[in-house]
Amino acid sequence: PQVTLTDSNARLTATLPTGESIDILLHGATILSWKDAAGRENFWLSDAAKLDGSGAARGGIPIVFPVFGTSDGHGAEKLPQHGFARNSRWEFLGKSTSEAAKEGVKLDFGLSSQNLSDDVRAQWPYTFGLLYSVTLDRGSLNTTLVVTNDGDVPFEFQTLLHNYFRVDDIEKVTVKGFEDAPYVDKADQFKTKTQAGAVTFAGETDSVYTPAQGPGHPLVIEEDGKPRFRIVRDNLEDAVVFNPWVDKARSMGDFEPKDGWKKMLCVEPGSVSKWQTLEKGDAFEAAQTIYLV
Ligand code: BG6
Numbered sequence: 001p002q003v004t005l006t007d008s009n010a011r012l013t014a015t016l017p018t019g020e021s022i023d024i025l026l027h028g029a030t031i032l033s034w035k036d037a038a039g040r041e042n043f044w045l046s047d048a049a050k051l052d053g054s055g056a057a058r059g060g061i062p063i064v065f066p067v068f069g070t071s072d073g074h075g076a077e078k079l080p081q082h083g084f085a086r087n088s089r090w091e092f093l094g095k096s097t098s099e100a101a102k103e104g105v106k107l108d109f110g111l112s113s114q115n116l117s118d119d120v121r122a123q124w125p126y127t128f129g130l131l132y133s134v135t136l137d138r139g140s141l142n143t144t145l146v147v148t149n150d151g152d153v154p155f156e157f158q159t160l161l162h163n164y165f166r167v168d169d170i171e172k173v174t175v176k177g178f179e180d181a182p183y184v185d186k187a188d189q190f191k192t193k194t195q196a197g198a199v200t201f202a203g204e205t206d207s208v209y210t211p212a213q214g215p216g217h218p219l220v221i222e223e224d225g226k227p228r229f230r231i232v233r234d235n236l237e238d239a240v241v242f243n244p245w246v247d248k249a250r251s252m253g254d255f256e257p258k259d260g261w262k263k264m265l266c267v268e269p270g271s272v273s274k275w276q277t278l279e280k281g282d283a284f285e286a287a288q289t290i291y292l293v
Pocket of ligand 1: 186207
């Protein structure tokens with residue numbers, strides 16, 4: 001595998017001998033692009049995404065940590081929406097080939113309290129470490145996050161992998177794996193509902209699911225009745241399904257083209273309906289593997 005730093009070390013590209021590739025922005029350790037061997041792009045990235053470190057990138061896989069949305073409790077009161085991980089510069093720790101990455105490559109990224117600006121540290125004064133490992137394999141992409149408490153006091157957090165998938169036509173997409181799952185409908189006054197059948201799209205969608213089948217049960221994104229992406233979660237009990245549709249896309253300054261909602265869909269494994277507590281010296285590990293069906 002070939003790993004190249006570009007844009008004055010701000011961005012990294014990894015390409016497998018078989019042709020698959022990923023692009024990662026060190027700002028946010030955000031995977032911006034994932035192409036298969038034929039060059040087909042799997043992720044949606046806004047034409048107006050901030051790629052210069054001036055904000056979180058809109059598209060790919062932003063990492064949500066240590067709060068999902070905003071919170072008026074749990075030590076997260078001062079944090080911006082979705083926390084600081086997606087909007088901080090991470091360190092590239094190196095690449096490895098391992099048993100886990102059979103024909104592929106594993107890239108490690110780190111973010112800890114010491115990397116944060118004084119402003120951000122004032123918003124969340126805990127001593128933590130994040131290790132984010134990205135494994136590109138021939139037909140899959142695994143992202144694993146390890147959170148450690150390296151300080152003396154416990155802290156609480158939420159986390160989520162905010163996948164923006166590229167699709168051909170959102171109105172032909174269905175998502176399976178949420179059958180009978182309870183969810184909070186953020187697009188309808190945070191009402192609690194129960195999913196009937198597969199998820200389909202006909203308007204703004206912003207649903208926080210806690211599927212009863214648990215993390216081991218795959219989530220499958222289909223287009224035109226054909227499976228396209230299969231997501232297997234590990235230790236992430238929730239998953240958010242999000243599409244801004246017409247009005248919300250228009251209101252998002254970094255969302256381009258404005259009708260880009262037709263071509264994207266977020267299915268985001270996370271731990272967001274509750275708070276994880278990490279005691280001094282403890283670690284939390286969670287992951288997703290996305291298979292090209
Ligand atoms: C989703 C949330 O995960 O992220 C939505 O459920 C939110 O409510 C969306 O609008 C995008 O968030 P942001 O902060 O990137 O605009």
